[in-house]
Amino acid sequence: MSQPETQPRHAGLARRLADTRAFSETLCEPLTAEDMGLQACPEVSPPRWHLAHTTWFFETFILKPFAPGYKPSDERFEYLFNSYYNGVGEQYPRPQRHLLSRPGNDAVRAWRASVDEAMQALLNRPEVADEVIDLVALGIEHEQQHQELLVTDLKFSFSHNPLAPVYRPRQDSDAQAPPLRWHEYPGGLTEIGADPAEGFCFDNETPRHRQWLEPFALASRPATCGEYLAFIEDGGYRRPELWLSDGWAWLQEQGAQAPLYWDLDGDTPAYYTLAGRRPVNPQETVAHLNYYEADAFARWSGKRLPTEAEWEHAAVRLPVVSGSSSGFVDNRRFHPGVAGADSEGPAQLFGDVWEWTASAYLPYPGFAAAAGAVGEYNGKFMCNQMVLRGGSCASAPGHLRATYRNFFYPHLRWQFSGVRLAHSMEAGRAPTPTIIA
Incomplete structure (x- = not known):
């Protein structure tokens, strides 16, 4: 009697990666080119930086060491979009991320697309090392953290505008909070x-x-x-x-x-x-x-x-x-x-x-x-x-x-x-x- 085939450990990981990467782009859809560079204080980062840094993570920790023949789009990005990893190298000063008008939005999105293509090719190989699977899972969770930061950082930066910008309209609820138990x-x-x-x-x-x-x-x-x-x-x-x-x-x-x-x-x-x-x-x-x-x-x-x-x-x-x-x-x-x-x-x-x-x-x-x-x-x-x-x-x-x-x-x-x-x-x-x- 034949044994049922078991799913590989990384089954579904490529799809989850693609969906996560796409949602970061979705969060930026309501934003103008000017919005993408906003940074109201050193503790927050511009939306464009979040898109770039999460891409840097996959390129630095997965593609460079595990994808034979992979060539980075621009070696200088390793410095520009490193957040705090001293083991990788020096980092561009965090309080000055709003000065990075280049690479622009189109260039960052093109970089994201090339990294995404290389990541999908890596995950679609017949055999994928356990270390790569673990790092991809970490990278997905890391990007979800930056999706949250993108929203909260944007709110802080928008709040300094007297026009009170609307990122996304919503309906207010008329529900009542229950008594505290x-x-x-x-x-x-x-x-x-x-x-x-x-x-x-x-x-x-x-x-x-x-x-x-x-x-x-x-x-x-x-x-x-x-x-x-x-x-x-x-x-x-x-x-x-x-x-x-x-x-x-x-x-x-x-x-x-x-x-x-x-x-x-x-x-x-x-x-x-x-x-x-x-x-x-x-x-x-x-x-x-x-x-x-x-x-x-x-x-x-x-x-x-x-x-x-x-x-x-x-x-x-x-x-x-x-x-x-x-x-x-x-x-x-x-x-x-x-x-x-x-x-x-x-x-x-x-x-x-x-x-x-x-x-x-x-x-x-x-x-x-x-x-x-x-x-x-x-x-x-x-x-x-x-x-x-x-x-x-x-x-x-x-x-x-x-x-x-x-x-x-x-x-x-x-x-x-x-x-x-x-x-x-x-x-x-x-x-x-x-x-x-």
């Missing part, structure tokens, strides 16, 4: 982290390890704009007792009075969105908070931020697409929505906003970065940053999972970052969901 967990010994044998994961999600959790409760949804507006109206930005020392110093230096993109000067609070300037919808999930703001709001609420282990413990049994209310990049809304009702667990854990945790971005026990320049991807940033979980309205749902660890410096807030409250529980008390009136 608490999902309680008894704690105990659990495991967190990813197992690479179960599918793709970044190295910073490993190794899987044991973690002890004390009893805790997690809010049924992230905080809304209306709840955060109550914090502002109660003097939240003027009360030093609510702020960490570094957060209060940031507040005094920046003079912040509300989340990024908010304007409180008119009769009605408003914010800039990628659909233009809109009145703040109190039912929507609040976004563009930095770690200090999220922590101050939690203190004001009489609660705290969850640890990343608590967050993962609650999320690991839930599907990424947990309901029609979840917002991801593929719905082209580019703005957090209104949370739906929770059922099996907390709602809106994935999508809409990245959720700050109380955990510093540090290596898991036994972590070891990969060898070579690709090992610089995550490990060297494990210092002075905080972990966020869950993904946002600019994330691809297939890119997310419960073990995914995003990380950001605590003062930054141009990502779609929000806050979900948590609190500790008395040990031994039976879990009973409660409702905040």
